[in-house]
Amino acid sequence: MDFSIPGPLAETLSHARAFLDEAVLPREHHFLTHEFYEIEPELSLLRAEVKRRGLWLPQAPKSLGGLGLSVLEHGLMSEVLGRTPYGHYLFGCQAPDAGNMELLHQFGTDAQKAQWLLPLTRGELRSCFSMTEPETPGSNPTELACRAVRTGDCFTITGRKWFTTAADGAAFAIVMAVTNPDATRHSRASQLIVPTSAEGFEIVRNIPVMGHPGQGWASHSEIAYRDVKVPIANLLGPEGAGFLLAQERLGPGRIHHCMRWIGICERAFELMCKRATSRRLDQGRPLSHKQFIQGYVAESRAAINAARLMVLEAAWKIDHAGFAAARVDISLIKFFVANVMMKVVDRAIQVHGALGLTTDTVLAHYYAHERGARIYDGPDEVHKAAAGRRILDGYANDGDA
Numbered sequence: 281m282d283f284s285i286p287g288p289l290a291e292t293l294s295h296a297r298a299f300l301d302e303a304v305l306p307r308e309h310h311f312l313t314h315e316f317y318e319i320e321p322e323l324s325l326l327r328a329e330v331k332r333r334g335l336w337l338p339q340a341p342k343s344l345g346g347l348g349l350s351v352l353e354h355g356l357m358s359e360v361l362g363r364t365p366y367g368h369y370l371f372g373c374q375a376p377d378a379g380n381m382e383l384l385h386q387f388g389t390d391a392q393k394a395q396w397l398l399p400l401t402r403g404e405l406r407s408c409f410s411m412t413e414p415e416t417p418g419s420n421p422t423e424l425a426c427r428a429v430r431t432g433d434c435f436t437i438t439g440r441k442w443f444t445t446a447a448d449g450a451a452f453a454i455v456m457a458v459t460n461p462d463a464t465r466h467s468r469a470s471q472l473i474v475p476t477s478a479e480g481f482e483i484v485r486n487i488p489v490m491g492h493p494g495q496g497w498a499s500h501s502e503i504a505y506r507d508v509k510v511p512i513a514n515l516l517g518p519e520g521a522g523f524l525l526a527q528e529r530l531g532p533g534r535i536h537h538c539m540r541w542i543g544i545c546e547r548a549f550e551l552m553c554k555r556a557t558s559r560r561l562d563q564g565r566p567l568s569h570k571q572f573i574q575g576y577v578a579e580s581r582a583a584i585n586a587a588r589l590m591v592l593e594a595a596w597k598i599d600h601a602g603f604a605a606a607r608v609d610i611s612l613i614k615f616f617v618a619n620v621m622m623k624v625v626d627r628a629i630q631v632h633g634a635l636g637l638t639t640d641t642v643l644a645h646y647y648a649h650e651r652g653a654r655i656y657d658g659p660d661e662v663h664k665a666a667a668g669r670r671i672l673d674g675y676a677n678d679g680d681a
């Protein structure tokens with residue numbers, strides 16, 4: 281395995297980082313202390329600049345106007361963009377749109393691509409992915425209750441979803457709904473494209489998360505689907521393939537999330553070290569002279585390095601042998617990196633003292649908004665159980681040694 285970064289990619293990554301450092305970090309405090317719609321016009325100007333610099337849509341194929349990066353390459357880009365909470369949004373590869381683009385690209389009809397995918401890739405509209413429900417376990421989506429009943433040439437969708445990220449202001453939702461309750465567990469649901477302007481689509485509320493009300497792209501909504509009618513042409517992929525498509529959507533997404541979290545770790549680490557060396561504690565001696573702090577720094581560095589190599593190896597495996605070969609690795613990095621991130625951000629806050637809890641640094645934002653990493657895309661326990669089961673299966677199949 282060779283993780284050295286080829287020249288042209290290194291150049292792209294360095295351009296991306298320079299853009300964030302020059303144009304975004306100086307405005308980050310303003311962005312963090314204002315709601316999404318207040319800052320959207322400025323974010324749009326920055327997006328235009330990203331396009332002008334040829335850095336737009338790193339994850340998407342060139343045929344869609346993207347940079348056509350591989351899973352590993354986009355992982356490295358994600359690490360750079362994770363440096364600020366706005367990196368992915370500004371480069372057009374933010375969740376949940378990036379996953380929806382991938383779904384539409386892979387499974388959409390020509391008409392669906394023309395209507396939804398192309399404007400999405402141009403950043404002209406936003407989308408959301410509506411699967412989790414308040415009344416059924418999100419960690420087991422085979423138990424969804426939301427129904428889509430086919431009559432004539434349309435589906436009628438009835439149900440309630442929540443934690444639909446970025447639904448506020450989105451043009452359409454990709455909704456997971458049960459189309460055949462009698463089918464086998466993994467074939468009960470389908471995915472449907474639902475314009476948010478459809479009659480019966482109602483955002484009940486943006487759910488406050490860790491005390492933050494949420495708005496626009498930076499929100500998580502509860503949505504009522506009250507007899508929402510969509511034409512059969514809005515079925516995404518085959519009927520009954522909803523679960524399969526959801527897995528496809530999450531595969532590369534997990535690598536990109538993990539590398540984004542590594543980017544967050546690096547930013548928190550940098551802030552921790554700068555604060556430790558600049559804060560004078562007693563008689564002019566800096567905080568960094570304390571062994572406790574040196575321990576935080578060493579433990580954080582070791583954990584970030586280990587986590588980063590694990591993610592790169594998983595991405596490399598996907599690029600070389602496909603997703604199936606990397607299943608265990610993907611589960612391992614999903615819980616491992618999320619926990620490393622929480623620990624590193626927590627230590628960085630500790631080193632900052634009370635300052636760490638304010639909006640004067642990005643740390644409190646990361647602490648509040650990234651806690652979800654241990655829950656979404658499969659909670660820690662689900663990934664640990666899945667990885668453990670697969671590893672043990674290998675031993676059981678070996679028979680008695």
Ligand SMILES: Cc1cc2nc3c(=O)[nH]c(=O)nc-3n(C[C@H](O)[C@H](O)[C@H](O)COP(=O)(O)OP(=O)(O)OC[C@H]3O[C@@H](n4cnc5c(N)ncnc54)[C@H](O)[C@@H]3O)c2cc1C
Pocket residue numbers: 376409410411412413416417418419420442443444445446500652653655656657658659660661662665
């Ligand atoms: C920030 C954020 C953004 C999100 N965005 C979206 C989105 O855009 N679209 C969408 O559809 N959903 C979204 N979600 C929802 C997310 O996918 C679910 O929260 C997740 O799947 C867990 O489902 P649940 O909350 O219903 O928890 P439950 O399924 O009720 O699980 C609760 C807890 O039980 C434990 N648990 C679960 N299964 C097991 C097991 N097998 N063994 C042991 N313990 C277990 C875990 O500790 C878990 O946290 C988002 C969530 C968050 C936090």
